[in-house]
Amino acid sequence: xxxxxxxxxxxxxxxxxxxxxxxxxxxxxxxxxxxxxxxxxxxxxxxxxxxxxxxxxxxxxxxxxxxxxxxxxxxxxxxxxxxxxxxxxxxxxxxxxxxxxxxxxxxxxxxxxxxxxxxxxxxxxxxxxxxxxxxxxxxxxxxxxxxxxxxxxxxxxxxxxxxxxxxxxxxxxxxxxxxxxx
Numbered sequence: 415x416x417x418x419x420x421x422x423x424x425x426x427x428x429x430x431x432x433x434x435x436x437x438x439x440x441x442x443x444x445x446x447x448x449x450x451x452x453x454x455x456x457x458x459x460x461x462x463x464x465x466x467x468x469x470x471x472x473x474x475x476x477x478x479x480x481x482x483x484x485x486x487x488x489x490x491x492x493x494x495x496x497x498x499x500x501x502x503x504x505x506x507x508x509x510x511x512x513x514x515x516x517x518x519x520x521x522x523x524x525x526x527x528x529x530x531x532x533x534x535x536x537x538x539x540x541x542x543x544x545x546x547x548x549x550x551x552x553x554x555x556x557x558x559x560x561x562x563x564x565x566x567x568x569x570x571x572x573x574x575x576x577x578x579x580x581x582x583x584x585x586x587x588x589x590x591x592x593x594x595x596x
Contacts, residue, residue, distance in 0.1 A: 425466065426474030427455030432487050434578045435571075437552070439479045440471065445498035446479045450551040451571040461549040463502050479553070486552060489586040491519030494553045501549055509533055510544035517558040520587035522580065528559050538562075546570065552579070 425447065429438040438455040440448040440462065447466065448458040459467050474480075478497060485493035501511060509532035516531065517523045523531070529541035545556040551571065557579045561567040569576035 423466075423469055425462075425469045425471050426477050427458075427471040428474055428477055428480045429453065429455050430480060430483060432483070433582075434575050437483055439477065439483065441474075441477055441479050445500045446550050446553050447500060448549045449479070449483075449553055450549075451575060458549075483552060487582075491583045491586050494555075497553055499550045499553050501554065503544070503547070506532060506534060506537065506540055507544035507547065510541045511548060511554050511556075514545070514548075514555050514559060517555060518587075519555075519558075520580075520583040522558050522560045522564075524562055524564075525559055526562060558583075 423442060426441050426443075427438065429436050429452075432451075435451050436453040438450060438452045438458055439446060440455055440458045447463070448461040450458060450461070452458060456471060459471070462469075479494075482493040482497050495515060501508075503511070510528060513528055513531040524538075525542045525545070526535065526538040528545075529535055529537040532541060534540070541559070542561075545559050546568065548554050548556040548570070551557070557569060557576045559567075566573045566577045566580070
C-alpha cells in the first residue's frame with residue numbers, strides 16, 4: 415500500500431538583537447508571517463495561521479525581512495514597509511492593518527481616526543482590537559496607533575517598547591514629536 419506523503423513548506427525563522435530587545439521573524443519565501451519582540455523565533459509559531467503552525471522552521475539570518483529590521487533600527491524607519499506580509503483575519507481588521515501602513519514613520523494616529531480610515535468611523539474599539547491582534551510587529555506599525563487621550567496606550571510587547579519605537583522614529587525622521595509615556 416502506498417503511503418501518502420505530505421510536505422510542509424519550510425518557514426524561515428531568525429532573531430536579532432535590537433536596542434529594545436530581541437526581535438524575531440517568521441517568513442516564507444514571499445512574505446512575513448509573524449514578527450515580534452521575543453527571544454526565539456519558535457515562540458512566534460502560536461501566532462501563525464493554524465495551517466502553518468507545524469511547518470518546519472529553518473534558521474535564515476539573511477532574509478530580506480531581517481535586513482529591513484536592521485535598517486529600521488539603524489535609522490531607516492520606512493524600510494519594513496517594503497516587505498510583503500500576510501495576516502489572515504476578518505475584513506474590517508484587514509482594512510485596519512492596511513490603514514496602519516499609511517501612517518508615516520514618526521507620526522501617530524488616534525484609534526478613532528484609524529477606524530474612519532478603515533471605513534467605519536464608529537468602530538474605534540474594533541480598530542484597537544485589530545491593532546492588539548497584529549501578529550507582525552513593526553512591519554505592520556500598530557505602535558503608531560494611540561488612544562484618544564494621546565497616551566502611548568497598550569502594546570503587545572509593552573508600552574515602554576512602544577514608546578521607544580515612537581521616539582526612535584521621531585529621532586530618525588527628524589520630526590518634532592511628543593511621545594507621552596502611557
